[in-house]
Amino acid sequence: MSRLEIRNLQVSVNTDAGAVDILKGVDLTINSGETHAIMGPNGSGKSTLAYSIAGHPKYTIVGGSVTLDGADVLEMTVDERAKAGLFLAMQYPVEVPGVSVSNFLRTAATALRGEAPKLRTWVGEVKEAMEALNMDPAFASRNVNEGFSGGEKKRHEIMQLELLKPKIAILDETDSGLDVDALRIVSEGVNRAKENNNLGVLLITHYTRILKYIKPDFVHVFANGHIVEEGGPDLADKLEANGYADYVSK
Amino acid sequence: MSLATTNYLTPTGREEAWRFTPLKRLQGLHDGAAIDGQRTSLVSKAALPSGVNFVRESLQPLASSDDVIIERVRGLTDDVSHLSIAANCELTEPIFLGRVLGALETAEFSRVRISLGAHAVATVVLENTGDTVLAEDLEISLAPGSSLKFVTIQEFESKSVYTARHHAVVDKDAQFKSITITVGGDVVRILPTVEFTAPGGSAELLGVYFATSGQFFEHRMHVDHAVPHAKSRVNYKGALVGRDTHTVWIGDVLIRAVAEGTDTYELNRNLLLSDGSRADSVPNLEIETGEIVGAGHASTTGRFDDEQLFYLMSRGISMENARRLVVRGFFNEIITEIGIERIQERLMDRIDGELEKAGV
Numbered sequence A: 001m002s003r004l005e006i007r008n009l010q011v012s013v014n015t016d017a018g019a020v021d022i023l024k025g026v027d028l029t030i031n032s033g034e035t036h037a038i039m040g041p042n043g044s045g046k047s048t049l050a051y052s053i054a055g056h057p058k059y060t061i062v063g064g065s066v067t068l069d070g071a072d073v074l075e076m077t078v079d080e081r082a083k084a085g086l087f088l089a090m091q092y093p094v095e096v097p098g099v100s101v102s103n104f105l106r107t108a109a110t111a112l113r114g115e116a117p118k119l120r121t122w123v124g125e126v127k128e129a130m131e132a133l134n135m136d137p138a139f140a141s142r143n144v145n146e147g148f149s150g151g152e153k154k155r156h157e158i159m160q161l162e163l164l165k166p167k168i169a170i171l172d173e174t175d176s177g178l179d180v181d182a183l184r185i186v187s188e189g190v191n192r193a194k195e196n197n198n199l200g201v202l203l204i205t206h207y208t209r210i211l212k213y214i215k216p217d218f219v220h221v222f223a224n225g226h227i228v229e230e231g232g233p234d235l236a237d238k239l240e241a242n243g244y245a246d247y248v249s250k
Numbered sequence B: 001m002s003l004a005t006t007n008y009l010t011p012t013g014r015e016e017a018w019r020f021t022p023l024k025r026l027q028g029l030h031d032g033a034a035i036d037g038q039r040t041s042l043v044s045k046a047a048l049p050s051g052v053n054f055v056r057e058s059l060q061p062l063a064s065s066d067d068v069i070i071e072r073v074r075g076l077t078d079d080v081s082h083l084s085i086a087a088n089c090e091l092t093e094p095i096f097l098g099r100v101l102g103a104l105e106t107a108e109f110s111r112v113r114i115s116l117g118a119h120a121v122a123t124v125v126l127e128n129t130g131d132t133v134l135a136e137d138l139e140i141s142l143a144p145g146s147s148l149k150f151v152t153i154q155e156f157e158s159k160s161v162y163t164a165r166h167h168a169v170v171d172k173d174a175q176f177k178s179i180t181i182t183v184g185g186d187v188v189r190i191l192p193t194v195e196f197t198a199p200g201g202s203a204e205l206l207g208v209y210f211a212t213s214g215q216f217f218e219h220r221m222h223v224d225h226a227v228p229h230a231k232s233r234v235n236y237k238g239a240l241v242g243r244d245t246h247t248v249w250i251g252d253v254l255i256r257a258v259a260e261g262t263d264t265y266e267l268n269r270n271l272l273l274s275d276g277s278r279a280d281s282v283p284n285l286e287i288e289t290g291e292i293v294g295a296g297h298a299s300t301t302g303r304f305d306d307e308q309l310f311y312l313m314s315r316g317i318s319m320e321n322a323r324r325l326v327v328r329g330f331f332n333e334i335i336t337e338i339g340i341e342r343i344q345e346r347l348m349d350r351i352d353g354e355l356e357k358a359g360v
């Protein structure tokens, strides 16, 4: 059982014109096995929340706390956060020229598991993870995200989720850019990770479509840098019908 | 025995060709102060297959040179170490050349020729190692239809000085590919130059340099498109770390008025891994005809990409390993072109080791 607790989190982004406040006090608790959906207008700060939890250097924590099973996440380096069990599937996965997917995955698995995976079982493990997400095995020898289509990048993120087995995963618009088949395949990957590892999920999305596959326990409406309403799955349908007008004007 | 200094113009550092080079560190190769040790260091490291000969003989230069040091070399010796590969000889294994008899107290003035007969195919690897002060006039002659992959690896010891011209003369439909790796030495200055003498030739000049702790590495290309329908590609990648480390990349490409149908592109990318290093990068494309297929250049110099490091670290990879992966990845594109696993691994390990030493 793991618990990610976000308390009154305030974050600013460093710009040429100085610091700009983005997150204005976010409170959220995610337990193992739970799925929380976050929905909110463009620019409201959803990715900022995701990146801040993962430790992106662009953001400055102004106040509040983030803990994972009581441990102070904000004190950890980016790699320590991953080792503690956090995973971020990025809205825009980064290309790393000259580094093959297989080398990358093996280096990551070695870091997270504390020892290099046995070569024999590892090759099979990667192959299986790729097949499960309908990825051509040829991707293993390609460079990380380089020349991947938008949908391929997202599959690659979820493949890593399955392989690296975190405790809590933040999925930032993993559904954007996926065709209908890929949406189902990727969702199944997330659901497998939930089932096999009792994964806790924070799922950022603009569409209810993915919520048909990955059933949220809670839906949070995010606007202007904080959570403005919380509810069950039916809140998502209400948002789809009415938009965010009620919330942004508040 | 000291050299006659009067016949040549000693560079002052104000000349375009010498404006970056630390002349004081050239051990007198440029001004005649270096003493000729009368050495010939180039050796073949294994038995040669049939069709291949390696002899010393007297040869006239293939092409003129306006480099002062090359002129000095030519003035001193017409004894040339000549590796020749017979016409139609297609070698399946690389030929390895190496160095013996190095010394720092005296200099070596070396002339080398590599010649491929018509339609010959070969890979030649020159491993430059040891303590040396070496000025070298290396000329490559590619007969029509021949194809050469020429790999030079500068892994000299830390006090060595190497100034050289690697000049290829590319005849009709011949293919020249050079991979120039520079990782060792105090001062290394190489002029990888190419001239096309008939249409249909191609030249691909690839390079990697990794300079640390005050090393000076200069690579000064010159590609002369003096005939129609030749193709050239230049791609050099460098990384620098440490105080007073300095690299220079000059990409002179000349498309003459007669050179219709020329296709050329040159690229130089530099990665600054710490403060106090300096990478000069000067692409220079001169185009005298508009009737070409393409001509372009790009040059970038930057630091580690935060987004790349963040992505890798977000998967549990430490900062140190993330940087190592990014640097390896940066060089990988060119190192893999060598096509010899043992050498590729040795180079990557060396780069890892240097990164570690530099505390990056």
Ligand SMILES: Nc1ncnc2c1ncn2[C@@H]1O[C@H](COP(=O)(O)OP(=O)(O)OP(=O)(O)O)[C@@H](O)[C@H]1O
Pocket (backbone or CB within 6 Å): A013, A014, A015, A020, A022, A040, A041, A042, A043, A044, A045, A046, A047, A048, A049, A091
């Ligand atoms: N470098 C920056 N300079 C100025 N503003 C910035 C900078 N980086 C982020 N912001 C702003 O921070 C706000 C929050 O951005 P964020 O990416 O978190 O939004 P989001 O909710 O994820 O939006 P979307 O739904 O479009 O993905 C935006 O208004 C954005 O313009």
Ligand SMILES: [Mg+2]
Pocket (backbone or CB within 6 Å): A046, A047, A048, A091, A172, A173
């Ligand atoms: Mg976003």
